[in-house]
Amino acid sequence: MINLISFIANLIDFVLNIDKYVGAIILNFGYLSYLILFLIIFLETGLVLTPFLPGDSLIFIAGAFAAAGNLNLFLLWFTFSLAAILGDSVNYWIGNYFGERVFSRFKIFKREYLVKTEEFYEKHGGKTIVYARFVPIVRTFAPFVAGIGKMKYSKF
Secondary structure: OHHHHHHHHHHHHHHHOHHHHHHHHHHHHOOHHHHHHHHHHHHHHHOOOOOOOOHHHHHHHHHHHHHOOOOOHHHHHHHHHHHHHHHHHHHHHHHHHHHHHHHHHOOOOOHHHHHHHHHHHHHHHHHHHHHHOOOOOHHHHHHHHHHHOOOOOOOO
C-alpha cells in the first residue's frame, strides 16, 4: 500500500513539475524525448481535463536545452507546433461532438448559454483563438468552447 501511495505521489510530482525532469528525459530517452514532449503539449492543449500540464515552462526549458545543443531546435519547433495544432483540433472536435449532447442531457447547462456561446464565437471567435494561445488555462478551454459554439472549423 505504501508503494502505491509513493508511486502516486511521484507520478503527481512528475506531472506537475515535468519541466524539472526534462534533462533526465533527454538523457534517458534520446530521440524519444521529442515524442514525450509532443505528448505533454498535445495533452495540455488537446484535452479539457489536462490544463494543469506545464506547457509554457516546458517550452522554455526545452528551448534552453536546444540552445545548449541537447535538442535539435528545428525538430523541437516542429514537434511543439504540431502538438499544439493537433491538440487544438482534437479539443475543438471533442467540444463539437459532445457540446450539444451535454446541453441536452444535463439541466445545469442552459440552452441560452449555448446560444450566447455560438453568438460570441461567430463575432469574436477568430481573435479569441489567437489570444487564447498566450493564456495558459484559456488555451485549453477556448478550442473546446469553440467546438461547442459550432464555430466554423475553417475559421477556427
